[in-house]
Amino acid sequence: MKIFFQSLSKHPKIKYLLMFLKHPLTLGEPEPDTRGLKRIQVDPKSYKINKLLMKRLWLVAKPYLTRKGAWKTWLIYAVLLAAAFGIPVLFAYSTVLSKNLTNAILAKDNDLFWLLLFTFGTVLLFEVLFNMAMELIDSLLELDWRKWLTRHLIDRYLSKRTYYDIALSENLDNPDQRIQEEVSPFVGMITSTPRMVLLQVLMVLSGTIILATITPGMMIFMLSYGTIISVVMFFIYVPIIKQRFHVTVAEADLRYGILHVRDNAETVAFYQGEYAENNQIDARLLIAIRKNAIANLYRIFTNSTHGGFNVVAVVAPYIILVPIFFKGGIEYGHIAQATMASMAIIGAMKALVMVIPSIAHAAPSTVRLADIIERFNQMDSVRDDETIPHIDIQKGDFVRLENVSMETPGGEQKLLKDLSLEIYDSNHLVIIGQTGVGKSSLLRSMAGLWWRGSGTITMPEASQTLFLPQNPYMILGTLREQLLYPHGGTKSISDNELEEVLERVSLPNLLEKHGGLYAARNWAKVLSLGEQQRIGFARIIISEPRFAFLDEATSAVDVKTEAILYDVLKASGATYVSVGHRESILQFHQRALTLLPECAWKLQPIDELMTSNPPFSPSS
Secondary structure: OHHHHHHHHOOHHHHHHHHHHHOHHHOOOOOOOOOOOOOOOOOHHHHOOOHHHHHHHHHHHHHHHOOOOOHHHHHHHHHHHHHOOHHHHHHHHHHHHHHHHHHHHHHOOHHHHHHHHHHHHHHHHHHHHHHHHHHHHHHHHHHHHHHHHHHHHHHHHHHHHHHHHHHHHOOOOOHHHHHHHOHHHHHHHHHHHHHHHHHHHHHHHHHHHHHHHHOHHHHHHHHHHHHHHHHHHHHHHHHHHHHHHHHHHHHHHHHHHHHHHHHOHHHHHHHOOHHHHHHHHHHHHHHHHHHHHHHHHHHHHHHHHHHHHHHHHHHHHHHHHHHHHHOOOOOHHHHHHHHHHHHHHHHHHHHHHOHHHHHHHHHHHHHHHHHHHHHHHHHHHHHHOOOOOEOEEEEOOOEEEEEEEEEOOOOOOEEEEEEEEEEOOOOOEEEEEOOOOOHHHHHHHHOOOOOEEEEEEEEOOHHHEEEEOOOOOOOOEEHHHHHHOOOHHHOOOOHHHHHHHHHHOOOOOHHHHHOOOOOEEOHHHHOOHHHHHHHHHHHHHHHOOOEEEEEOOOOOOOHHHHHHHHHHHHHOOOEEEEEOOOHHHHHHOOEEEEEOOOOOEEEEEHHHHHOOOOOOOOOO
């Protein structure tokens, strides 16, 4: 018998059933080992409806409600709240009609029945149309709020290069997903909740008054029962907040894991790391399934509890009122009226409690939006904090560095000390040095990306400068738009001129190869890195900046093509600053800035560098 059960337990379907019984909330899968898995962290305090959540609600809502012209929004809100008073009035009138209609049926009064039925139907139709109008206004307000808030967040995300600081620090997950997905749930909750609360309070009041006119005992019972239901439902719904956070974070974790593969697709492919990536994604998937399973089971439980309470609300009027009717104390129509009023009271009191899951549903969105706004505010305060050393960035007609000392963005490491130099027209500079001494970082400081340190950097207007990183940025658009990025779009330039530019940067066959200037492709994937770097040089020719800054911008082309590109660059009239490791680029510059360990530096003519001891090494 033992052998029989052992063999039976090894059957695939039986084995899966046993696993499901052991791990029901993960559909038969054991909980994954998440040690070492980089996951999104959430403060446990965010699991509660508390002062912190209310503060964050206001933090997210305040910009829209206090913006210029916000009086229109407040006026719409006032109209919606005022309209909420009309619904209980219509409901109370419909209960009276229901009572009279029932009595007319019992009395077999044909004329009165049809008159009351027409009136009753008209009131119900008007109530439907009234609600539809209010929902339409509410939806228009919600859409306007979403549009404005999304634009506001995107503006703050892009202004002052905030997106760059967030990507650099990596302490805020999925800012794109937060802006795109979390605004709508927040706005939906914040626009509907005040009106819903007011409406349900008025419905409770209306139902109470109706029951009081029929029999005070019925009123007391329903209010007491409704209060009990509200308390019970409150405690039942509170855990939903934490569950919603778990689900939201788990889904964001899963998205993060999948996007990580997309963002590093070529590297993963070279390593043949599909198995490892599948494991990390699967671990995140099982966590998301588990959290959703818990939330779904709890939702089924709350819905069943919700339905059970309705049974008493339907039966109670008959138990209490029918004996009174038999004694002649009330009309039969009062039973129908009281039933409607009782259901309205219970429904309204439960709806008030449903504010909890409504807030719970939007709470993760609120917290994640508040996180990004708090991050924006924090970055603004850091920029304005005079106790943190700042490099003073000024505007001028030239490039000048005066006593510049540079640090990493978090102040962890000093990279440079007291650098002073001036870059004037046609006096091209090359920056060299060992890996890690801060060559690219110096360009970041000149671009205003890294500002921690001291001293003054004077730079021309952005339209007069162009920075070429080692990995050029390829926009989403046509090849023509690619060439005109970022400043060339303001100029009138013909297709023939663009074709000539491509020939000058050694891309004569690019148009024929990819379908012309108006072909739209994923250029970052279609073009090789060498082709992309040549596109960067084409942008310099088209944009005609006074100063160009090149961070190993020829690393992916051969030495012959490199010489052609620098000749083209020199002919453009731009003064250029290059960072590189190739000895071949030295000949295109007049001066060399050598960055040394321990924040030291040396500025010297190229001729002196070439004859120095030890000589310049391309591996340095």
